[in-house]
Amino acid sequence: MRRRIFWRNSRSNEPSAGAAHEPIRLEGNDLDRRRRDPGAVVTRRSFHRAPEGERRQELIEATLDCISEFGLKGATVRQIAVRAGVTAGLVRHYFDSKDQMVAEAYRAVIASLTEKAKTVEGDPATRLRDFICINLSEPVADSRSVSLWAAFISQVRVDPVLAEIHREGYLAFRNALQDLLSDFLAAKGRPASTELCRRYAIAINGLVDGLWIEGCLAGDLFREGELISIAMASVESLLGLPVDE
Amino acid sequence: MRRRIFWRNSRSNEPSAGAAHEPIRLEGNDLDRRRRDPGAVVTRRSFHRAPEGERRQELIEATLDCISEFGLKGATVRQIAVRAGVTAGLVRHYFDSKDQMVAEAYRAVIASLTEKAKTVEGDPATRLRDFICINLSEPVADSRSVSLWAAFISQVRVDPVLAEIHREGYLAFRNALQDLLSDFLAAKGRPASTELCRRYAIAINGLVDGLWIEGCLAGDLFREGELISIAMASVESLLGLPVDE
DNA sequence: GCCGTTATTATTCAAGTGTATAATAGATGC
């Protein structure tokens, strides 16, 4: 059983090591400090109560930071708390478990990877070009994103909850692309059966995903804008149509 | 300090709890068994000394099994040992550390994903078709493979050793494809500068990788052979050439 | 059959894990 610590306002009647201790600020969990001087009177670190929902969001963001920098193994409750600027216990105040927090963090990743691409506007050709550009430029295309995405994918077989999150995201993304292609082909006066659009969507989704990964993992092997240029030319070949006006 | 255990042939002179104990087989690490009956004489589980290199290979394979089934976090030394049918201590007999074993396992994954595709033979068109088929059929295209691949990709930012292994594998793969495309275009009488082949290789590598992932993660969303059919048609469009004779 | 080598097992250990709980203090309403 470890020795009790005396808080400044503690009413404990244990002797506080006799001497007149100055209150000691405990930054983080300085367990060494306590071992060195177990009778010391200490103060807690100050904090502020975050507004509704904000702390929760910070914890999710900190979780993703840790996963991308240290891997899933390195994303411990304590490390995440440090990154979020709070202490570990707070995680369980906002989430039922660490696993639940990680699952929510994954939802955020999928959303960030797909939401940008779904906001394209304008005529079909512009939207198609923007779709490609967005997916192959920052912030969608960067090493943090692919790192998170891969960590997530690697868990799909392990955790059925994550598998469901992935499937939903994938289908929504591909269907959005399929609708876009349908519009594009129609605007160009090309016959576009659902089946044909589906095949185009599968191919172009694969192409863009593949180039996204190549670029994220080895961006230095490509010239500036090279991947986008290759993607544009490839899509034009696949569809047999120019994508610029 | 925990009570000593008495091995069958131990020359220890501690009393063996007085009673005449039958030797007890210790399957695995049954620590409960010991706590229940700390004076018992036990036997070790039998084993055989594996031939040169074999055990090492089994451990790597067990490592990959565990990563694909339980994720990187779930691939503990103990779990891996169970899968390999040995005890945990043996890992450190064959590898300097668990991390080193994992890195070797990653090399094995890269090799298994790329070696098949590099063994294609025949005329360029056949090789190109086989390249596509191999990458989009089992055993390269299955959920275990993509799970392992993703687990490692998620670590390339964390571990520079893995990053280097990845880069080597990627470049070797893409260069093999680039050479193949160069041969193919030459055989069809098409001009094929290095630069053009490079762009084709990047695009087709991306396409095949992307379709590979789509198929591995959601194979049930596609009809039998559909992805290969889409890949073939797409490559034909990209190159502007038929791939069958 | 015995003996030496060493692959393999059993055990221990310190550090780290997620979680549970109690104490504290920032905010808010009056």
Next chain:
DNA sequence: GCATCTATTATACACTTGAATAATAACGGC
């Protein structure tokens, strides 16, 4: 100001982790 609420901190805990070490037994040479 003061009481109340609850977000936040500090601590405790049981368990798992990778690693180190000592004991054992399978195997090969003779």
